[in-house]
Amino acid sequence: MATYAFARMKKLMEEEFPSFEDDDYAHMASVQITVLADMLQSGILSYNDLYQETLEVIEQLLG
Numbered sequence: 001m002a003t004y005a006f007a008r009m010k011k012l013m014e015e016e017f018p019s020f021e022d023d024d025y026a027h028m029a030s031v032q033i034t035v036l037a038d039m040l041q042s043g044i045l046s047y048n049d050l051y052q053e054t055l056e057v058i059e060q061l062l063g
Helices: 002-016 022-041 047-062
Strands: none
Touching: 022 047
């Protein structure tokens, strides 16, 4: 879920803003992890799901 969302956001940002910087990807990952934490708090994700999704976001960020 998070990996797909991150990849999709990255592609859209690259298409819309060719000068998109790597720092912007870090900001996107931060926002994405915040959303995942909100999903955990709402009961949509379990702790294990949050852990797995967060790892995927970090892997995407590291390339």
